[in-house]
Amino acid sequence: MKAFKYLSPKTVEEAIAFHGQHSETSKFIGGGTDVIVKLKEGWMEPDFLISLKKIEEMSELHKNEATQELSIGAMVTHATLEKSLMIQNDYPIIYDAVSNIGSLQVRNVGTIGGNLINAVPSADGAIPLIALDGVALLHGPDGERSCDVKDIFVAPYKTILKPGEILKKIAIPPQASNTGSAYIKFGRRAAMELPLIGIGVLLTLDETKEICIKARICLGVAAPVPMRAFGAEKLLVGKKINEEILIEAGKIAADESKVRDSVRGKAWHRKEMIRVHVRRIGLKCLEIIKNNS
Amino acid sequence: MEKILITLNINDKPCEVMVYPNDTLLEVLRDELDLTGSKESCGEGVCGSCTIHMDDKPVRSCLTLAMEATGTKIKTVEGLAKGDELSSLQQSFVDHGAVQCGFCTPGMLMSADALLKINSKPDEKTVRKAIAGNICRCTGYTKIVKAVAHAGNSQDHCPDCITFSKAKE
Numbered sequence: 001m002k003a004f005k006y007l008s009p010k011t012v013e014e015a016i017a018f019h020g021q022h023s024e025t026s027k028f029i030g031g032g033t034d035v036i037v038k039l040k041e042g043w044m045e046p047d048f049l050i051s052l053k054k055i056e057e058m059s060e061l062h063k064n065e066a067t068q069e070l071s072i073g074a075m076v077t078h079a080t081l082e083k084s085l086m087i088q089n090d091y092p093i094i095y096d097a098v099s100n101i102g103s104l105q106v107r108n109v110g111t112i113g114g115n116l117i118n119a120v121p122s123a124d125g126a127i128p129l130i131a132l133d134g135v136a137l138l139h140g141p142d143g144e145r146s147c148d149v150k151d152i153f154v155a156p157y158k159t160i161l162k163p164g165e166i167l168k169k170i171a172i173p174p175q176a177s178n179t180g181s182a183y184i185k186f187g188r189r190a191a192m193e194l195p196l197i198g199i200g201v202l203l204t205l206d207e208t209k210e211i212c213i214k215a216r217i218c219l220g221v222a223a224p225v226p227m228r229a230f231g232a233e234k235l236l237v238g239k240k241i242n243e244e245i246l247i248e249a250g251k252i253a254a255d256e257s258k259v260r261d262s263v264r265g266k267a268w269h270r271k272e273m274i275r276v277h278v279r280r281i282g283l284k285c286l287e288i289i290k291n292n293s
Numbered sequence: 294m295e296k297i298l299i300t301l302n303i304n305d306k307p308c309e310v311m312v313y314p315n316d317t318l319l320e321v322l323r324d325e326l327d328l329t330g331s332k333e334s335c336g337e338g339v340c341g342s343c344t345i346h347m348d349d350k351p352v353r354s355c356l357t358l359a360m361e362a363t364g365t366k367i368k369t370v371e372g373l374a375k376g377d378e379l380s381s382l383q384q385s386f387v388d389h390g391a392v393q394c395g396f397c398t399p400g401m402l403m404s405a406d407a408l409l410k411i412n413s414k415p416d417e418k419t420v421r422k423a424i425a426g427n428i429c430r431c432t433g434y435t436k437i438v439k440a441v442a443h444a445g446n447s448q449d450h451c452p453d454c455i456t457f458s459k460a461k462e
Binding site: 001002003004005006008032033036037039040049051053079102103104105106108109190191192 | 313315338351353356358360404407423
């Protein structure tokens, strides 16, 4: 690991100011489970490493009781989300995704913001936040701006963040009643695995609990960046929901995906798994809606 | 680059040590403080042999900068035994033959110790989940899982193992 100076700002403004002083040669570090590996391998060689760990507001996880908006600080660890009863009960799709990232030792340190900013096609954390219509709040030298979580990703390892910009938090808008959501990380083994494919589904039904009024089908590792299967979502909205239509949605989602062959798996297998799991996870969403009422 | 003086709280003792900002906690533990129980194997957070506790939570010391460990409570495998007396978990590893080459053992012990603090009678599935981030290249998982699940029994012939094998017959 190349030598660097370690800076530990207490506020977001201070962190951005540090970066501004050495913009070419400084890097931010969150939990560090990805950054330390990059430093060790020499893929990243900063002169200044700016840690975001001591910025308290970035580690806050809370739900605004009045607006029902959930706010997840970018430095909230996967383990914090996994252990939160509020996340387990109200946002099962987040629990499904974060409880299977890396190992417990990694989840105790790794952060949801880092998972997004690292921008690997297989980021488990991204899929639920996209399905929940999450909005990312960015803070940089030019002030604050926000964007949909889906739009953070430009290409593998590349985000829309400008130099010196920090992902501060993710805001999840209130969820309608009769909403169910779930995620599956499909891989070859249960531990220490990257997904072969990641599938997140969110369904909202009308008061009769028969007609779908909102659908999100989000896929990881299905394209260079996390994607939504818009065609499959469109098919479901306004229709009576049952297994047959979920099978159809699975087929459309598989066709919409831009899967490819890689060392971990073949494109045809990934397509098959999208087809199968959109149906299964869709049915799980219906089960969740049924059990919650 | 200059070394910086930091204070680490390791196994309930404050330790003053000079570190470089790019030193990992694992390097400082092993090379500066002579606490060589924690092992380095993959060096990139995959194998679990460097597992230690930071504020009672298992983490990878190879992915932690020493400077980021200031102000936290660190526990290494050296902190499990009380003097010459092994902890019941360590004794259980001995009694169940859960140590083969021994390289993964410190990491396994730390992951298992963290589990037993929150669940003193874990079932097999819970144990397997808790050590999912620790690789044993000797593949001796069966005995490790038994040693953790039956850590309350320090006898030579573990009664739970006897009922375990009887139930199988």
